[in-house]
Amino acid sequence: MVRNIVVLGGSSHPQLTETICNHLGIPPAKALLSKFAVGETRVEIQESVRGKDVFIIQSGGGKVNDHLMELLITISACRTASAKRVTAVLPLFPYSRQSDIPYNKTGAPLAKVPGQSSKNSYTFDSRPQTPYPGGPESAGLLNGADSLHQQLGRLKTDDRRNGASVPPTPQRQNTLPDGIGIRRSDTLESKTSDKSEHFGNVNGVNGASKGPTKPPAFQPQPGYKQWVAQAGTLIADLLTCAGADHVITMDLHDPQYQGFFDIPVDNLYGRHLLRKYIQYSIPNYKDAVIVSPDAGGAKRATAIADALGMPFALIHKERRPTQINDRQNATMMLVGNVAERTAVLIDDLADTSNTITRAAKLLKKEGATKVYALITHGILSGEAIDRINASALDKVVVTNTVDQGDHLKRCSKLEVLEVGNVFAEAIRRVHHGESISVLFDYN
Numbered sequence: 332m333v334r335n336i337v338v339l340g341g342s343s344h345p346q347l348t349e350t351i352c353n354h355l356g357i358p359p360a361k362a363l364l365s366k367f368a369v370g371e372t373r374v375e376i377q378e379s380v381r382g383k384d385v386f387i388i389q390s391g392g393g394k395v396n397d398h399l400m401e402l403l404i405t406i407s408a409c410r411t412a413s414a415k416r417v418t419a420v421l422p423l424f425p426y427s428r429q430s431d432i433p434y435n436k437t438g439a440p441l442a443k444v445p446g447q448s449s450k451n452s453y454t455f456d457s458r459p460q461t462p463y464p465g466g467p468e469s470a471g472l473l474n475g476a477d478s479l480h481q482q483l484g485r486l487k488t489d490d491r492r493n494g495a496s497v498p499p500t501p502q503r504q505n506t507l508p509d510g511i512g513i514r515r516s517d518t519l520e521s522k523t524s525d526k527s528e529h530f531g532n533v534n535g536v537n538g539a540s541k542g543p544t545k546p547p548a549f550q551p552q553p554g555y556k557q558w559v560a561q562a563g564t565l566i567a568d569l570l571t572c573a574g575a576d577h578v579i580t581m582d583l584h585d586p587q588y589q590g591f592f593d594i595p596v597d598n599l600y601g602r603h604l605l606r607k608y609i610q611y612s613i614p615n616y617k618d619a620v621i622v623s624p625d626a627g628g629a630k631r632a633t634a635i636a637d638a639l640g641m642p643f644a645l646i647h648k649e650r651r652p653t654q655i656n657d658r659q660n661a662t663m664m665l666v667g668n669v670a671e672r673t674a675v676l677i678d679d680l681a682d683t684s685n686t687i688t689r690a691a692k693l694l695k696k697e698g699a700t701k702v703y704a705l706i707t708h709g710i711l712s713g714e715a716i717d718r719i720n721a722s723a724l725d726k727v728v729v730t731n732t733v734d735q736g737d738h739l740k741r742c743s744k745l746e747v748l749e750v751g752n753v754f755a756e757a758i759r760r761v762h763h764g765e766s767i768s769v770l771f772d773y774n
């Protein structure tokens with residue numbers, strides 16, 4: 332039982348709040364979380380927080396924007412109700428993949444084969460296809476001016492596929508002083524026409540002023556990326572501006588994100604849970620191989636492989652033309668050996684689950700006998716569960732940083748590890764000013 336502490340749960344994950352409170356030996360604080368008819372979030376804290384150490388538990392996933400707004404309003408309510416300190420506990424940190432430029436969709440997303448609805452309609456291939464040797468575009472990639480033309484064409488196509496509108500080549504209607512209308516495009520050959528337009532229309536030569544000509548609308552060039560918001564800093568600022576004094580989270584997608592804050596951020600590790608699962612639940616785990624499904628997660632996966640003395644392999648997403656003649660391998664390449672072994676994929680999160688299902692297909696193809704995926708944050712949005720059910724994955728193990736109640740009902744391959752005790756212990760330690768890092772000294 333801890334004193335002078337208040338734990339408030341947001342609406343994202345009530346079951347986790349309950350587990351944390353059970354471990355701490357206190358009931359969750361009473362709060363009314365609802366919405367006005369218009370959709371605005373309403374928060375009413377129904378007990379005093381004056382002079383208290385307040386911890387607000389709210390995870391990402393699900394209705395992420397609503398949950399974030401609810402968290403901000405709750406923090407602000409506690410701050411203005413004279414709480415001594417307010418800590419935002421975010422088991423999955425929302426928007427944590429937007430601390431840098433969002434990934435390029437090309438070559439990554441997996442969609443169902445159009446028109447097919449059966450379980451077998453997932454190919455786990457890259458869509459649109461990454462260029463591959465012998466493919467329709469590969470010849471042009473290797474030679475000079477001709478290839479540039481082809482690459483520009485491809486970029487246009489990619490933009491259209493990604494939903495960006497690609498306007499036609501800019502063209503303007505011009506009228507000569509004698510009234511003869513001509514159509515011209517903005518090319519080098521048309522510079523003389525430019526002059527007549529300038530003098531005839533803008534300056535009103537011949538006394539026939541028609542007012543200033545509107546400048547041509549901005550036309551993005553092929554390959555030009557319009558400004559993409561990098562929301563990481565904004566989210567950090569919103570939390571501190573609302574009144575958060577401290578943040579506790581787990582397995583931040585990008586650990587450098589902590590540097591966006593000017594308040595303390597405790598980034599807990601989920602890997603000791605995953606490590607224990609490997610030791611106690613995977614038969615002959617010493618003969619298995621730890622696999623990182625992409626380069627971004629290699630550090631995370633090697634930490635587990637090193638701690639357990641297990642071999643390591645890496646899947647590299649190849650986006651350049653290669654000498655490999657196989658289409659699937661041209662998009663994902665395995666570095667390491669998994670033949671006749673169990674492969675254990677380690678990643679921080681699975682959202683659409685494209686990454687792990689495609690990786691599983693490759694690993695089975697390369698001779699893996701069984702494929703496990705061990706993931707800290709099982710967001711599993713949209714068709715992710717159907718995709719896992721149809722995939723070569725034998726088992727998917729996630730923690731409950733995101734509510735898994737619904738996922739468990741729909742996926743027999745899913746197993747859930749409890750993080751409530753870890754967060755409860757972190758809260759207890761923060762409250763008493765004790766070290767958090769010793770929680771993870773497990774070597």
Ligand SMILES: O=P(O)(O)OC[C@H]1O[C@H](OP(=O)(O)OP(=O)(O)O)[C@H](O)[C@@H]1O
Nearest residue numbers: 434627628679680681682683684685686
């Ligand atoms: O289930 P999915 O929708 O496939 O998403 C999961 C992948 O997304 C994240 O990486 P990201 O693509 O952001 O790249 P990075 O690891 O290089 O940052 C994460 O680390 C997974 O690898």
